[in-house]
Amino acid sequence: MHLFNRSFWIGTGILFFLTVQLYAQSTVVSGVVRDGRLREPLPYVTVTFQGTTVSTKTDASGRYSISSDKAQSALVYKYVGYRTHTTVIQSGQTQTMNVILEEIAEKLTEVKIVAAKAGPYRNKENPAVELIRNVIAHRPENRIENFNQVAFKQYERLQLSYSNLSDEFMKKKLFKNYQFLFSQQDSDKIGGKNQLPVYLQEKLSNNYYRKSPEKNKKIIYADKHVNYDPNVIDNDGISVYLERMYADINIYDNNILIATTQFLSPIANSAPTFYKYFITDTIKTQSPELIELSFIPRNPQDLVFEGRMYVTNDKHYAVQSVFLKTSRSANLNFVRAAELKQSFIQDSTLKYHLGKSDLVVDFGLTKNKGRGLTGQRTLIISDYQLNKAEPDSIYKGENQVTQLQKGSNNEQYWAQNRPDTVPASTLAIYKNIDSLGKSKSFKTAMTVAGVIFAGYINFGKFEVGPTYTFYSFSPIEGLKLRLGGRTTTDFSTRYYFDGYAAYGFKDQKWKGYMSGAYAFNNKSIYTFPQSFIRASFQRDLYIPGQELRSNSEDDFISSFKRGENNRYLYNDFYRIQYVQEFQNHFGFDLGFRKWSQSPAGALSYYNIVNNQTNIIDQITTSEFNVSMRYAPNEKFYQGKRSRVIVNNKYPIYNLRYAVGIKGLLGGQYNYQNIMASVDKRFYLSQLGIADVKFEAGYVGGGKVPYPLLAIHKANQTYAYQIYAFNMMNFLEFVSDHYAAVYADHTFSGFFLNKIPLLKSLKLREYVSFKAIYGGVRAENNPANDPQLMQFNKNSAGVPTTYTFDKLPYMEGSVGIGNIFKILRLDGVRRFNYLDHPNAPKYGVRIKLKIEL
Known part of the structure; x- marks a missing residue:
């Protein structure tokens, strides 16, 4: 460290010497400009060498510094509402000039006093x-x-x-x-x-x-x-x-x-x-x-x-x-x-x-x-x-x-x-x-920060994490421990490997994920613009209808769920994909996947053959798929394995198409699945901000069992989710064609700001509305064909999986945000289909939401 200090001062001395030589023949003037009456610094005063275009402005503290390599004789100071001031300077020297500017503003020529006490402020005739x-x-x-x-x-x-x-x-x-x-x-x-x-x-x-x-x-x-x-x-x-x-x-x-x-x-x-x-x-x-x-x-x-x-x-x-x-x-x-x-x-x-x-x-x-x-x-x-x-x-x-x-x-x-x-x-x-x-010491501090905020422990060529997935639990697995990691660019800028291993102590089953990728653009496959090909295999436990992700991340908080939470799937998931993004924020994901799923817990797959119940242990699909995304003018902060989108007014478009092929690598069904969505944020001035999403989907191309239809995304955790149905139960609704809308609006305190006492708390109002409507065509409805896989039932024989009747499923919420500056609390109301088993009518959900 002493060597560093000595080098630092030697470097500073050299820099000072060079600076002196540079300005030996220059005129350098600095100082502070202040108000003549209050003696307060004046920001943004224009300071110009007289007769030239060389100028600068004072900063927020009234300070300025201006220089010229040519001979100069005077400085001119100009500021709105003040007399223009000219100061003689010494050419070719470094000097300090502190200046006082005098106000020249004239008062209004006519002043009317209508009462001893001013009346209320009015726009009219003002x-x-x-x-x-x-x-x-x-x-x-x-x-x-x-x-x-x-x-x-x-x-x-x-x-x-x-x-x-x-x-x-x-x-x-x-x-x-x-x-x-x-x-x-x-x-x-x-x-x-x-x-x-x-x-x-x-x-x-x-x-x-x-x-x-x-x-x-x-x-x-x-x-x-x-x-x-x-x-x-x-x-x-x-x-x-x-x-x-x-x-x-x-x-x-x-x-x-x-x-x-x-x-x-x-x-x-x-x-x-x-x-x-x-x-x-x-x-x-x-x-x-x-x-x-x-x-x-x-x-x-x-x-x-x-x-x-x-x-x-x-x-x-x-x-x-x-x-x-x-x-x-x-x-x-x-x-x-x-x-x-x-x-x-x-x-x-x-x-x-x-x-x-x-x-x-x-x-x-x-x-x-x-x-x-x-x-x-x-x-x-x-x-x-x-x-x-x-x-x-x-x-x-x-x-x-x-x-x-x-x-x-x-x-x-x-x-x-x-x-x-x-x-x-x-x-x-x-x-x-x-x-x-x-x-x-700073490197150590940065490593600790990486663990806390990014969830990874870096060891150079590889890193371990995410740390928040090390421990979780579910009714099927009981305690689940997981350890994972991936290579970094220190290992290679072309080849990337990622994986984890997990073990459930109740079901006594090993789970895991492994992948290998090659980057065409010789940079990290997690950063924009992505350009890579990846092959992966995953074996893990999922809730039906929840998104299957190659980087599935269990965590402790999401382990807590309301209601009955005992219907799961064991999945074997083989995938190869080619991902390409472009600078205009259009990207696509072209790939093939083979998916084998087996019911677990209270979930069972069966159909009726010759009036007898036929248990189905597993179904397998093989499909080619392409996903396209276009997010014009998108900005984001790149995290370790995901991006934090910086919201703006521009829409985000998504389109996914998949085709299943029967007989290919054990695939049992022919089908076509298409989904499209658009997300848009609306800025409504003093009335706040609205986030709206429209989504639609269609499944066709042949008879398929209900697990391959659209299983609508429900949320049984106690955390409020904007793009999920917070009062819907897992696997409650399925469709082969549907349309949905999600709307979440914050008034940013517009109403509460006007209520005495409450306004000091700086709370903020939220309202949301969500609806989804669709159906199952006759050829895919198990009520019309007992040989189709039947909708799930509970232990009392009552169905727990449905399609929509004449009305869409609807729910809404009213919330208060900015509680302790970090929490949003919503009272959620489910409006219909209340006769379904364990269908909650009211609920309270909480969301961690840090806003400025």
């Missing part, structure tokens, strides 16, 4: 509301989408830090040799004084928009970011997830998404219903004249902002700058504070377009105190080109592609091309994290 209605009416002409084609350059910086750290925390033994990791800022800034930067990413891109046919295209030509151990953390996934948390914000949209939460824009169509507006200043020294418009929520718990904006007082009513922040009383979890500052620049047509955007969000378990996590995303947009025709080739392919320029990964490239002045302490994150990653 000049501030009339102004905002004009802004709303002119939104279409001020949107960038108003142009036929737009091109611009964009620089984006995303930084993540552990924040609000105490001095005692920094002095912990763990950080004894890593004090260089910490950074400091103003204590009144979001995130507090002491911070531990953990992630930094910078991107440069060319961006294009075409109105008809509408298309956005982003070409990233430089990308620099922190890299962690890929065996533990999906670095690309971090970037995707953070970009979703800190998404692009267009003030002209009706709704603004911050940290996955939807806020109503202050210039949305319905904004006057949820905001109060006040004209607080006029600025006549600008051309056009600007009006300062302040706004606050009518109801502080609603998902709206407070802040101010400057609007041009002309026929365009364009937004020149805006400052938004979340209310401390807003129904948010873990978000302690969020601020958005945007400034707009004029183009050659005098239209205003976004020039800079700065979003800061601070997360924490507690509202005011304690450590947290602070993220900041900064965008600088320049070189607008309007209505310039671009070749069609620009818009082909994915909406976002990466085409890195040569040398874009070195520091010199970024020093020359970064359009913003970034503090050296911020840029040090790149080297600091790289140094930290080489330390044994």
Whole structure:
């Protein structure tokens, strides 16, 4: 470690020497710009070398730094509502210039006092509301989408830090040799004084928009970011997830998404219903004249902002700058504070377009105190080109592609091309994290984190897990112990092996899974885009109707189930599959499977032959199948063996077709099975978010026993499942043709926020409705043919498996979420088919749901 420290200081000395040499002939000015009356720092003041286009803006703490290799004599400071200030500087020197700006805003010429006490706020005859209605009416002409084609350059910086750290925390033994990791800022800034930067990413891109046919295209030509151990953390996934948390914000949209939460824009169509507006200043020294418009929520718990904006007082009513922040009383979890500052620049047509955007969000378990996590995303947009025709080739392919320029990964490239002045302490994150990653203590911490969050224990060329499947139980198996693992890319980037072994102590049977795969694209078969061929064999116990998965994962929590839970299947499952995904998020899975299933527990397979019960020990099918999935604009975080989808407004389409062949490798039936579904999320502004799924299926091509029909997905656990029927029993309904709808809606506290006392709890309302209807055609109905496999019955001889009558099966629920910030509790009601054995009418289900 002493060697590391010595090397670190030698390197720092060399870097300092080079820096001095670089700027020996340069003019470098830094300082702080403050308000002349309150002496508070002024953010986003434009600082320019006089007579040039070289400029920068102060950060959220009023600090700035600007440099030039050419002779300079003065700096000009400009800020809306303040007098332009010019300061003489020394050319060719490094110097500090702290500046005070004086306000020049004029008060309104007419003030009316109608009573000693102000009356209630009203929209009618309110000049501030009339102004905002004009802004709303002119939104279409001020949107960038108003142009036929737009091109611009964009620089984006995303930084993540552990924040609000105490001095005692920094002095912990763990950080004894890593004090260089910490950074400091103003204590009144979001995130507090002491911070531990953990992630930094910078991107440069060319961006294009075409109105008809509408298309956005982003070409990233430089990308620099922190890299962690890929065996533990999906670095690309971090970037995707953070970009979703800190998404692009267009003030002209009706709704603004911050940290996955939807806020109503202050210039949305319905904004006057949820905001109060006040004209607080006029600025006549600008051309056009600007009006300062302040706004606050009518109801502080609603998902709206407070802040101010400057609007041009002309026929365009364009937004020149805006400052938004979340209310401390807003129904948010873990978000302690969020601020958005945007400034707009004029183009050659005098239209205003976004020039800079700065979003800061601070997360924490507690509202005011304690450590947290602070993220900041900064965008600088320049070189607008309007209505310039671009070749069609620009818009082909994915909406976002990466085409890195040569040398874009070195520091010199970024020093020359970064359009913003970034503090050296911020840029040090790149080297600091790289140094930290080489330390044994950090590697140990990352290994522990991998076990906790990913469920795998890494041993280099292979890893053991998932840990949460080591222990489970069921009525058939009793105690079930399982141990599994798989190879990693350290073993091979072409060949992958996966498997587990399990033993049930009650049924005294071994289960297991083994697979081998070959990756055509020479990368992990679990990461996007997948391209591999795999062969596998699995022997395990399943509940009929539950999804058969090659990576079946038992777990302790799902072992607890309500009602009768004694009908299972032993399965032998042979499969070969070819999986291919494309960059446009279309993918297919083409394969063959042989499936042998045997009933277990209270489940029995039988038919009637010559008026005698004929027990069927096993049925076997052999089928070819293809599954296709299309998820346009899909984003996700890549887990160890599955993906965490980052929800957005775009639909997801699924289609599966299978054909069974009698006589092939012991297959006993000919059939065709087709299933299609579409999932869609709807953002309904202040009324919340709705997730809707439509699904339909059809089984045909010959007589088949009911276990090969669609066994509708029931849920007998106590956990609420969105895409399952929570009051339906296992194997209760089967169909050879059906259609289903699932709808789950959260109002995000829209109603509860308005109830005294309750609103302080920040609870959230949920409603859901699910229905499914179908049937069994005459040729597949065992009531018409005793030689067909008969529906299952209980010990009293009462049927427990049915097809639908004249009505669809329906259930609904009303729930309260955000209980202790992590739980959702639903009261579920089953509306019909209540005469079935053990059919529950009411139930209570719980779901772990962590929301912001």
